[in-house]
Structures are given as structure tokens and as C-alpha cells.
Amino acid sequence: MRIDLHTHSTASDGTDTPAELVANAAAAGLDVIALTDHDTVGGHREAVDALPEGLTLVTGAELSCRVDGVSMHLLAYLFDPADAELAQARERVRDDRVPRAREMIRKLRALDVPVTWEQVARIAGDGSVGRPHVAAALVELGVVPTVSDAFTREWLGHGGRASAAKHELDPFDAVRLVKAAGGVTVFAHPAAVKRGAVVPESTIAALAAAGLDGIEVDHLDHDAPARARLRGLARELDLLTTGSSDYHGSRKPIELGACTTDPEVYGEITRRATGAFPVPGAGGAVRR
Known part of the structure; x- marks a missing residue:
């Protein structure tokens, strides 16, 4: 079973439409895919309506957060998209x-x-x-x-010559909001040092105590030592560990399924979620 829990579509900064994304995921041999566009659920309906038979969709979003001056991203899965407080928080980030x-x-x-x-x-x-x-x-x-x-200090990286600040959620608030909406939270690419400063392990521990469910370990921005360190931290903090491609279509040279999540971890994510359920494919038949 091949599971990719972090992808993007044209609803945010990917180049595949949601319909193209699920078709390409099926063609890549995936069994489960999560659509996690930045701070939006705008692509979910199209993805569900085009979902091929044999592919399951996990609805989600990647939330923009900042703690102690450091940007971080929080993957939120299977939350209730109609939850008013979480929807307002996402909208405020998008408006900026x-x-x-x-x-x-x-x-x-x-x-x-x-x-x-x-x-x-x-x-x-x-x-x-x-x-x-x-x-x-x-x-x-x-x-x-x-x-x-x-994405360097030369240009648009954090602290770069042409960078600009934006509104971002406090991750502790984000965890609380997602949990209240019945969702599951995973810290995205926590050791992606090529992107800029990363939060310290003490912050990850504090987030775990606040209800964080997991950390994304198998990611192409993590080398082998980073993955080993994160797995050890996850064991220490009793966090789930996921893997994913962080696929953006042609915008980044990353293939769907480049990294995947263990089926047992996926099963635990679905067990913990109460806000929404994974959607099984029906050959592209439109659901009403």
C-alpha cells in the first residue's frame, strides 16, 4: 500500500489541477493521497469528484505558522472544513x-x-x-x-533581500483549532534547514505536549542523519512519523510517492480523526 500524505494543486501553489493531481496519483501507483494545499480547502470538491476508483483521498491543508520568529508548516488532516473558527484562521492567512x-x-x-x-x-x-x-x-x-x-537569502528566503513578512498562525493555536475541528496534526518537514531556520526540538516537544500528533520524517529535504534524528525524537515524544512527496507538479522536480507513509501510521491517523473521513474513489463519479 503506497500512501503520500502531502501534495499541492492549483488551489494553492501546485501546477496540477485537483482533478489532474488525483489522476496522476493513480497513474503513479498510489493507493492513498492527501491534498494539503496551503491554508485552503478550495481544491477538495474537484479532487473528490474526479477521484479514480482504487485511490483514496485524505482531505487536508498545510497551515502557515510562526513561533519565536521562525516559520513552520503544520499539516492538518481530516478536520471538519465547515468549522467556523478554523476556517476564519485560514482565511486571515490567505487574505495576507x-x-x-x-x-x-x-x-x-x-x-x-x-x-x-x-x-x-x-x-x-x-x-x-x-x-x-x-x-x-x-x-x-x-x-x-x-x-x-x-528560496535563498539572495532572493525570497526568510530574511532574504526580497522577502516580506506575512500573517501566520501560532502553531499552538493551530493545533488547538485543528483538534477542535476533529482533525489530526503533523509538523511538516521540521528539519528542512535548506529553507531557512528551523524550530528547536524543545518546541516540537512543547507542541507534542499540546496535542501535536506527528512529524513528517521521510521528506526529500531531510537527509539520512536528519531522518534518523527525527525518528528518535518521535519515539521519545510518542509522535507518529509520516513520509510524503510534498508534490507541487512541474514547479518542483519531485515525483508523487517520492516518500511514503507506513500503512499502520495512516491507519492511526484515520482512527484519531473525527472531523472527516477518507474518501474512496468511485471512478470519477460525481458525488452529491
């Missing part, structure tokens, strides 16, 4: 994305990079505009060779 993108564009233009809002908006399409769309514009302009190369 456009001003943030415009500020990054302003800083880039001050650095003589001819990026425009129109270019970034075109790249974002119907999705929630974000930093990866600005990064993709830099690739189009030939400023950097890949999107990943834009």
Missing part, C-alpha cells in the same frame, strides 16, 4: 498573501528585477497567490534556474 506578494515584487523591482504583479497573477491563476508564484516568475525571467534557487 496578496499584500505580501506585492511587497516582494516591490523589493525585487528595487533590485532591478523586472517582475510585475500581472506576471505573478498569471502564474498563480485561480490559486491562492504565494511565494512560489513569485519564485516561478524569477525563473521565467532567467534570474534563477529553478524555483528552489529563489
Whole structure:
């Protein structure tokens, strides 16, 4: 059983539509896929309606958080999407994305990079505009060779010359909100040092005490020593360990199923969730 619990679609910063994503997941031989767009559940309906037979969808979102000045992402699974308090928190984060993108564009233009809002908006399409769309514009302009190369202090990385602050949730509040909505929480790529500063293990321990369910261990941004260290920390804190691709389509050179989650861990996630249930595929038949 192959399970990928972290993917993105055009509802945020991926390049596959939700329908394309589930079709590509089935073609990649996956049995379970989680759709975890940034701070939105906007792609869930399309993904469910297009879900191929034999593929199960886990609904979720990747929540933007910040603690002690360090950004972090929290994967939230199988929560009630209609929960008002959690929906309002996600909306507040999304509403701040456009001003943030415009500020990054302003800083880039001050650095003589001819990026425009129109270019970034075109790249974002119907999705929630974000930093990866600005990064993709830099690739189009030939400023950097890949999107990943834009996420440095030279350009858009945290503390970078063209970075801009945004509203982010307190992760302790986020854990509380997701749990209250019947969901399960997993700290995404906690040791991804290439992306910038990471939270200390003491913070992970505090989050575990506050109800965090797990940490994402098998991720392409984690090397072997980091994965071993995180597994040891998870055992110490009694946290679940997941694996996933963090797939973004053609925007990043990562394949669906590049890393996967153990079926027993997936089973525990579904047992803990009360806000929603995994959706089994029905050959693309529309559900009402």
C-alpha cells in the first residue's frame, strides 16, 4: 500500500489541477493521497469528484505558522472544513498573501528585477497567490534556474533581500483549532534547514505536549542523519512519523510517492480523526 500524505494543486501553489493531481496519483501507483494545499480547502470538491476508483483521498491543508520568529508548516488532516473558527484562521492567512506578494515584487523591482504583479497573477491563476508564484516568475525571467534557487537569502528566503513578512498562525493555536475541528496534526518537514531556520526540538516537544500528533520524517529535504534524528525524537515524544512527496507538479522536480507513509501510521491517523473521513474513489463519479 503506497500512501503520500502531502501534495499541492492549483488551489494553492501546485501546477496540477485537483482533478489532474488525483489522476496522476493513480497513474503513479498510489493507493492513498492527501491534498494539503496551503491554508485552503478550495481544491477538495474537484479532487473528490474526479477521484479514480482504487485511490483514496485524505482531505487536508498545510497551515502557515510562526513561533519565536521562525516559520513552520503544520499539516492538518481530516478536520471538519465547515468549522467556523478554523476556517476564519485560514482565511486571515490567505487574505495576507496578496499584500505580501506585492511587497516582494516591490523589493525585487528595487533590485532591478523586472517582475510585475500581472506576471505573478498569471502564474498563480485561480490559486491562492504565494511565494512560489513569485519564485516561478524569477525563473521565467532567467534570474534563477529553478524555483528552489529563489528560496535563498539572495532572493525570497526568510530574511532574504526580497522577502516580506506575512500573517501566520501560532502553531499552538493551530493545533488547538485543528483538534477542535476533529482533525489530526503533523509538523511538516521540521528539519528542512535548506529553507531557512528551523524550530528547536524543545518546541516540537512543547507542541507534542499540546496535542501535536506527528512529524513528517521521510521528506526529500531531510537527509539520512536528519531522518534518523527525527525518528528518535518521535519515539521519545510518542509522535507518529509520516513520509510524503510534498508534490507541487512541474514547479518542483519531485515525483508523487517520492516518500511514503507506513500503512499502520495512516491507519492511526484515520482512527484519531473525527472531523472527516477518507474518501474512496468511485471512478470519477460525481458525488452529491
